[in-house]
Amino acid sequence: MIEIENLSKRFTLHNQGAAVIEVMTGAQLRVARGECVALTGQSGAGKSTLMRMIYGNYLAAGGSIRVGGLDVTRATPREVIALRRETLGYVSQFLRVVPRVPTRAVVAEPLLALGHAPGAAFARAEALLAQLNIPERLWGLSPTTFSGGEQQRVNIARGFAHGYPALLLDEPTASLDALNREVVLSLIEEAKARGAAIIGIFHDEAARARVADREIDVTGFTPRKAA
Amino acid sequence: MSDHAYNFAYLDEQTKRMIRRAILKGIAVPGYQVPFASREMPMPYGWGTGGVQVTAACLTPEDVLKVIDQGADDTTNAVSIRAFFARTAGVATTEATDQASVIQTRHRIPEAALTEGQILVYQVPIPEPLRFLEPRESETRRMHALEDYGLMHVKLYEDIARHGEIATSYAYPVKVEGRYVMDPSPIPKFDNPKLGGMAAIQLFGAGREQRIYALPPYCDVVSLDFEDHPFVASKADHACDLCGSEVSYLDEVIADDRGSRMFCCSDTDYCAGRRAAGHRGRLSPEEVA
Amino acid sequence: MMERALSILSKEKPQDGPLLQVEGLTKFYGARIGCADVSFDLWPGEVLGIVGESGSGKSTLLSCLAGHLSPDRGRVIYAGRDTVSMAEPERRMLGRTDWAFVHQNPRDGLRMGVSAGGNVGERLMAVGARNYGAIREAASDWLGRVEISPGRIDDRPRQFSGGMQQRLQIARNLVTGPKLVFMDEPTGGLDVSVQARLLDLLRGLVRDMGLAVIIVTHDLAVARLLAHRLMVMKDGRVIEAGLTDQVLDDPQAAYTQLLVSSVLQV
Numbered sequence: 090m091i092e093i094e095n096l097s098k099r100f101t102l103h104n105q106g107a108a109v110i111e112v113m114t115g116a117q118l119r120v121a122r123g124e125c126v127a128l129t130g131q132s133g134a135g136k137s138t139l140m141r142m143i144y145g146n147y148l149a150a151g152g153s154i155r156v157g158g159l160d161v162t163r164a165t166p167r168e169v170i171a172l173r174r175e176t177l178g179y180v181s182q183f184l185r186v187v188p189r190v191p192t193r194a195v196v197a198e199p200l201l202a203l204g205h206a207p208g209a210a211f212a213r214a215e216a217l218l219a220q221l222n223i224p225e226r227l228w229g230l231s232p233t234t235f236s237g238g239e240q241q242r243v244n245i246a247r248g249f250a251h252g253y254p255a256l257l258l259d260e261p262t263a264s265l266d267a268l269n270r271e272v273v274l275s276l277i278e279e280a281k282a283r284g285a286a287i288i289g290i291f292h293d294e295a296a297r298a299r300v301a302d303r304e305i306d307v308t309g310f311t312p313r314k315a316a
Numbered sequence: 317m318s319d320h321a322y323n324f325a326y327l328d329e330q331t332k333r334m335i336r337r338a339i340l341k342g343i344a345v346p347g348y349q350v351p352f353a354s355r356e357m358p359m360p361y362g363w364g365t366g367g368v369q370v371t372a373a374c375l376t377p378e379d380v381l382k383v384i385d386q387g388a389d390d391t392t393n394a395v396s397i398r399a400f401f402a403r404t405a406g407v408a409t410t411e412a413t414d415q416a417s418v419i420q421t422r423h424r425i426p427e428a429a430l431t432e433g434q435i436l437v438y439q440v441p442i443p444e445p446l447r448f449l450e451p452r453e454s455e456t457r458r459m460h461a462l463e464d465y466g467l468m469h470v471k472l473y474e475d476i477a478r479h480g481e482i483a484t485s486y487a488y489p490v491k492v493e494g495r496y497v498m499d500p501s502p503i504p505k506f507d508n509p510k511l512g513g514m515a516a517i518q519l520f521g522a523g524r525e526q527r528i529y530a531l532p533p534y535c536d537v538v539s540l541d542f543e544d545h546p547f548v549a550s551k552a553d554h555a556c557d558l559c560g561s562e563v564s565y566l567d568e569v570i571a572d573d574r575g576s577r578m579f580c581c582s583d584t585d586y587c588a589g590r591r592a593a594g595h596r597g598r599l600s601p602e603e604v605a
Numbered sequence: 606m607m608e609r610a611l612s613i614l615s616k617e618k619p620q621d622g623p624l625l626q627v628e629g630l631t632k633f634y635g636a637r638i639g640c641a642d643v644s645f646d647l648w649p650g651e652v653l654g655i656v657g658e659s660g661s662g663k664s665t666l667l668s669c670l671a672g673h674l675s676p677d678r679g680r681v682i683y684a685g686r687d688t689v690s691m692a693e694p695e696r697r698m699l700g701r702t703d704w705a706f707v708h709q710n711p712r713d714g715l716r717m718g719v720s721a722g723g724n725v726g727e728r729l730m731a732v733g734a735r736n737y738g739a740i741r742e743a744a745s746d747w748l749g750r751v752e753i754s755p756g757r758i759d760d761r762p763r764q765f766s767g768g769m770q771q772r773l774q775i776a777r778n779l780v781t782g783p784k785l786v787f788m789d790e791p792t793g794g795l796d797v798s799v800q801a802r803l804l805d806l807l808r809g810l811v812r813d814m815g816l817a818v819i820i821v822t823h824d825l826a827v828a829r830l831l832a833h834r835l836m837v838m839k840d841g842r843v844i845e846a847g848l849t850d851q852v853l854d855d856p857q858a859a860y861t862q863l864l865v866s867s868v869l870q871v
Contacts, residue, residue, distance in 0.1 A: 103859030104866065145848060147855040166834045166848040167648060187808060187830055188801040202812070449716070462694045466701070466731025470716070470723045473730065476737055477720055477759050542737040 090255050090286030091143065093118040096152035096162075096310075098138060112138055116152065116310040118288075122254070125277065125287040127301035130308040136290045139307055140257050143288065144179050145169040156255055174202055178253035182260050184232060184244040192218065192235075193228040196246045203251060210250075217246040221272055238264050242273075249276050256280060258289035262296045274300055325372040325405040331355055335373035335528070339519055342530035347492030348460070349443050354526040364397060364422055365523030367439035371420045374435055374519070375401065380408045382416035387424040387565070387582030394422075411585050423486070425507040427564045427586040430516035432533065438501040440522035443529065445489045445499040465497050468540055476545055485550070491538045498529060498537075505539065506551045506565045512537035554579040557599040559590035571599075624649050624785060624817045625670075630679035632669050638841035639665035643679070645836065645846070649784065652811055652818040654832030654849060656825060656864070662841035663821045664789060670819060671706055671787045672696045683785070701731045705778035709790035711770035714777070715762045721748060721773055722758040728781045747776040751806060768799035772806065779810060788820040792827050804830050825868050829853055837861045 096116035102108045113135050120126045128136040141147040142161075143154055149162040157176045159168060173179070178199075186195050193214050200210035218228055221242040227235065232243045241264055248256070258277070262270045270293070277300045280287060291297035297304070323329065331353075338352040357365040375381070381401050385393040389411040397420060398409050410416050413426045420437040430436060446456040449467045459467065468489055475483045482488075488505035490512075492498050500511055501520060511518065511531060518531040531537065541547035552566045557578040564586055566579040578599055581587035591600070623646035632639035640662040647653055655663045668674040670681055672688055681688045683703070688696055700706070708714035715724055725744035726734070734740050745755040751772035753765075762770050771791065778786065791807070792800040808831060811818055822828050828835055828849060835852040837845040837860070845858040856862045 100855075101857075103862050107859075141854070146850050148847075148851060148857065166851075167651070169848055170833055187805050189805045449719070462697050464697060464701075464731065466727050466729075469730035469735070470719055470727050473726055473737065473740065474720060474723050477722055477741070541735075542740075543735050545737050 090122050090157060091118070091120040091288065092153075092155040093139075093143070094153045094155075096139075096142065096154060097150045098135075098142060098147065099150045111312040113307075113310045114312045116307070118305060120255075120286040120288055122284040122286050123281050124303070125281055125289060125301050127297045127304045128288065128290050129297075129304050129306045130311075134311060135307045137259060139310070140179075140259055140288065140290065144173070144177065144257055174199070176253060177255045177257070178248050178251065179257045180245055180248035180259060180261050182241075182263065184240040184247075186232060188233055189231050191229045192223065192232045192243055195232060195243060196250055199247060199251045213250055214246065217250060218243070220276075221246050222269055238266070238269070241265065242269060245273055245276070249280065252280070252283060252285070254285055256285050256287045258287060258291075260290055260292060262291065262293045270296065322404045324377070325375045325401065325407075326357075327355065327369065327372045331369075332373040335369055338528040339370065339373060339530060342519070342528050343517065343532045345496075346531055346535050347490075347496030347498040347529060349527040349529045351526055352528050354523045357523065359396070359400075361524040362441065363393060364420070364439035366521030366525075366528070367420050367422070367437050367523075368397060368400070368521075369523060370519050370521035370528060371397075371401065371418060371437045372405070374418055374437065375405050375407055377405070377407065379417045380410050380415055381405075382410050382413065382419045382585075383421075384419065384424060384426070384583075384585075385422045386567070387426070387586075388584045390584060412589075413583075413585050423502050423504075424565070424582055425503055425510045427561075427581070427583040428589075429510075430514060432515045434516040436514075436516050436518045438503075438518065438520045440499070440501045440520045440525070440527070443499055443520065443522040443525050443527040445487075445497050460496060463495070465491075468497050469542070472540060472542065472545075476542070482541065482545055482547070488547075489540050491540060492531065493536050494538075497540070500537075504551070504565055505547070506549045508537075508539045508547070509549050552579055555597060556581045556587060556590075557597040559587045559595045559600075560597040561587070561590055561595070623647055624684060625819075626680075626682040627670065628680045628682070630666065630669055630676050630681065632665055632674060632676045638662070639674075640669065640838070640841045643836075643843055645843075647785075647817050647819065649817050650811075650815045651834065652816075652820065652832045654828035654835045655819065655821045655838060656823065656828050656835055657838035658823065658864075661838040663838050665841070666838070667787055667789055667819065667821045671704065672700065673706075701728050702781055703784050705781075705783040705786045707771075707774055707778055707786065707788040707791045709793045711762065711767070711774045714774040715770060717762050720759045720761055721753065721765075724762065724773060724777045725780050728777065732781060743780060744776075747780050748773075750810075751776040752802075766799075768795055768803060771795065771803060775807070775810070779814065779816075782814065784815075784817060786816050786818045788818060788822075790822055790824075791820065792822070792824065800827070807831060825853060825865065837864065 093116055098113040100110045130136055138147060142149050145161045154161040156172060159172055193211060196214035196217060197210040200213060223239060223242055232240055245261055261273050274296055335352055338350040342350045357368055359365060383394045383398040385391040401407055402409055413428045418435045422439045444456055446459060446467055449471055450456050472482050486504045487499055487502045488508050490498050490500055513534055515533055517533055520529045539547040554566055555562045556564060556566060558580045561581060564581045564583060567582045569578050569580060571578045625647040628644050630643040631641045643666055657663045669676040676689060722741060722744040725747050726740040729740050729743060745758055748755050748758060753769055753772055762773055792803055820831055832849045835849045836843045839860045845852060845861045853865055856865050
């Protein structure tokens with residue numbers, strides 16, 4: 090489902106003496122349907138960078154990233170938008186929403202964007218919010234005022250609203266209590282069971298051990314520092 | 317009779333040619349405002365300088381001139397313009413609508429149907445029907461050019477929104493030959509139906525604004541309206557107290573110190589003609605006596 | 606409202622090609638470049654942000670696209686027709702049917718002496734609506750959609766706050782169901798909280814009506830929330846273009862990096 094070949098990334102900081110920072114080279118990764126691969130490596134090793142490149146948020150310097158047949162590194166913005174809408178989900182660490190939009194609508198939005206009937210979309214959103222223990226009285230409010238943990242759960246509900254064939258999860262269980270952690274892990278297991286290809290970053294080792302089929306240490310993709 | 321200190325009808329021949337060209341263009345493009353080089357006239361703006369210039373350009377020595385103001389032949393404005401042309405052109409004047417070949421008018425169309433060969437000249441204060449909605453001349457001209465007339469209905473919409481009906485009762489905008497939106501000068505909307513299909517030539521002159529426009533005979537003129545608020549040509553719901561006419565446009569007159577009121581025809585020639593033919597109204601002196 | 610709006614969305618059939626194709630659009634002011642060699646395609650439902658500093662040519666570009674300025678070179682193909690070479694009456698007709706233009710200052714886009722209802726109804730009347738009741742109903746419906754109480758339908762815009770005036774301008778533009786909307790700094794000059802409300806409203810309308818939008822802004826936060834794609838302009842030229850989040854999070858050009866780093870976190 091996700092095939093990464095010889096991927097490299099560099100940042101050119103034009104306003105800091107045009108410094109060129111090589112952050113990744115020769116990255117290889119294949120994730121099959123129903124498989125969950127955990128990215129490991131120290132902080133700053135490039136886990137999030139890799140994930141952002143797969144999502145099209147960062148541009149690649151070389152190589153290819155195929156998600157469901159589309160090479161994200163060469164796709165037009167329009168194709169990437171369609172990919173994100175239909176195929177590739179992303180649960181980031183931070184919830185970014187338009188102020189004033191109620192939580193229920195935030196979670197239902199991916200389904201509405203796909204043209205699902207509003208009734209079904211809102212029902213699905215509410216089921217997920219209930220499953221993630223967001224109190225019903227909060228569903229009509231904007232999540233911008235919620236606590237960190239609540240925001241994270243809203244973010245997860247949104248990411249799982251549509252059954253994306255491919256999913257990127259950045260620390261999905263961080264800042265969750267045991268109960269909600271369990272819910273999220275079971276959501277991941279369900280997604281795997283329906284055939285989703287998942288790439289995740291999990292600092293929580295027990296969680297990683299439970300849902301990940303393989304681990305890839307991204308330190309291996311880090312260019313060797315010039316001596 | 318003519319005062320030889322002046323050229324015929326006051327204006328010099330070059331100026332009259334210029335105005336005639338504007339008139340011919342106006343007749344060729346009904347409802348279109350033709351700019352012209354308006355001259356200083358020996359009367360203030362607002363007293364009909366545009367109409368006077370158009371009349372001057374139309375007059376021939378054989379013409380018979382009638383001048384009315386709000387339908388009346390005997391008001392200051394009518395009397396002085398009639399005197400002006402009697403002196404500078406030496407033309408015959410009349411108060412009888414059917415005797416006149418040229419009629420200059422301020423704010424009315426005579427009640428009697430005009431005939432082929434007659435010319436009706438309107439005095440126009442503000443020729444631009446879009447002016448109160450769009451102050452920029454450059455923009456209103458473009459709107460006319462592109463037939464961009466949504467704004468005209470906005471004015472009527474605003475009327476209904478504020479008053480429950482189209483409150484515009486004079487200078488009611490019309491569309492000419494399905495093309496140009498035109499201000500018919502401040503005639504009461506009662507007169508609007510007479511604009512269309514008229515046998516006479518209708519010329520409109522605005523002196524201060526330097527515009528001439530025209531309606532050729534038998535031209536199609538439609539008063540703007542909404543389907544659910546159609547145009548209605550209204551008048552005071554009375555009969556003339558002098559001649560008893562129930563179909564003419566009426567002026568309301570305070571008759572005495574006690575504030576008692578009467579209604580009488582604004583068209584004095586029409587009213588006099590009916591009385592001469594024996595028609596009587598509620599307050600006709602003969603009956604009071 | 607969401608239910609009805611979404612039913613509109615589901616009825617929208619995806620079109621086969623781009624709605625707008627811009628090729629080599631160039632405008633000079635004397636010897637000075639207004640904008641140069643701008644090319645892009647815009648598809649139905651897409652929101653394109655144009656960002657850059659004052660004087661970067663973004664407003665010139667918008668004016669050329671919307672037909673307010675005539676470019677010196679290039680083509681602007683809308684639904685298969687070149688709007689640059691099109692006759693003025695035809696272009697004006699587009700301007701009051703398929704296209705809409707939201708000005709930064711509501712005073713430029715509203716008739717301040719005409720009631721809210723008259724402002725919204727004008728475009729309908731301009732394309733031939735002649736039923737007062739129906740016009741008023743449409744105006745009332747649109748006031749509701751932009752969160753202005755229909756009870757204020759007979760009030761003049763000068764009695765409205767800045768945010769309300771801007772929402773009224775949007776209603777006035779969208780009442781004829783345009784397909785392409787040009788926006789010039791639509792949230793400029795508004796308080797931050799008022800901006801948020803307007804942005805939310807615009808997002809909803811864009812999605813529900815399947816609008817294609819070209820929005821000029823110098824506010825990168827606005828661009829991030831509204832635009833799918835961004836074009837970054839400098840000295841009249843497009844120096845970088847791409848997915849909005851990609852351009853903002855991983856800018857490639859030196860100028861874009863400077864632009865992104867010189868604002869607070871967006």
